[in-house]
C-alpha cells in the first residue's frame with residue numbers, strides 16, 4: 001500500500017483550526033502530522049482547559065479527519081523540553097502526558113518528541129543525552145500497552161550565529177541510532193536538519209534502516225532551518241528516494257514546511273493552500289521515486 005501524503009498542521013491550525021482539514025483534504029492530502037502547537041511553537045490553548053474539554057476537542061478533530069478520509073499519521077509534542085532540575089522535569093512530563101493522550105484519541109501510530117537538553121550548558125552532549133533519556137522513559141511508561149510508538153527526532157543545535165554545526169543531544173545519524181538501541185523507540189528523520197549538520201539524509205536513512213518510522217520532509221540551503229518545500233533547496237531528493245527504496249521504507253510522506261507557510265501567510269493566508277497544493281504534488285513525485 002502506498003504511503004500517505006501528509007503535512008504538519010501547526011501554521012494551518014493557527015489560522016483555520018479544524019477547518020484546515022477539509023481544505024487540505026480537498027487539495028490532495030490524506031494524512032496529517034498533528035502538531036500539539038501552532039505558529040511560533042505555542043502550545044495549543046486547549047491544554048489549558050479541563051480533561052473532558054480536551055477529550056471532546058480531540059474526538060472532534062478525529063471525526064473531522066475521518067469524515068475527510070484523512071488519517072493522523074503522526075503527532076508532534078510541544079517543545080522546548082529542556083530542564084536542569086528534577087522538579088522542572090516533572091513539570092515538563094506533566095505537560096507532555098495530556099499531549100500523549102490526545103495522540104491516542106487521534107489514533108496516531110507515532111509521536112515525535114524533540115530532544116531534551118540541559119537548560120544550562122546546552123552544548124553538553126552527555127547531559128543532553130541523559131535528560132532526553134529521562135523524558136523518553138517517562139513517556140514510554142505512559143503509553144505502554146497502546147499502539148502508539150515514540151520517535152526521536154534529529155535536531156541541530158544552533159550556535160549564536162544560527163549556524164548548525166554544533167553537535168547536540170540528537171543531531172546526527174549516530175545519535176539517533178543510540179536512542180533507538182537504548183530506549184526501543186523509532187526514529188523521525190527531519191531531512192532539513194540532517195542537511196544542516198552536513199549529513200546527507202540518504203546516509204541517515206540507510207543508517208536507520210527499519211528503525212526509520214516517520215519523516216519531517218523539508219528542504220533548506222544548508223545555512224538556516226528554513227523548512228521549505230522538497231526539491232526547492234539543497235537536498236538531493238533522488239539520492240534519498242534511492243536510500244528509502246533500499247531500506248524498504250513503508251511509512252508515510254509528511255512535510256513540515258511551516259517556515260515557508262508562516263512567511264507566505266503574511267501576504268494572504270489563503271496562499272498557504274496554493275503552496276500546500278504544490279507541496280502535495282512534490283510529495284507525490286517523491287513517493288513515486290521511492291515506491292514506483
Ligand SMILES: [Zn+2]
Pocket residue numbers: 153190216256
Ligand atoms: Zn522536524
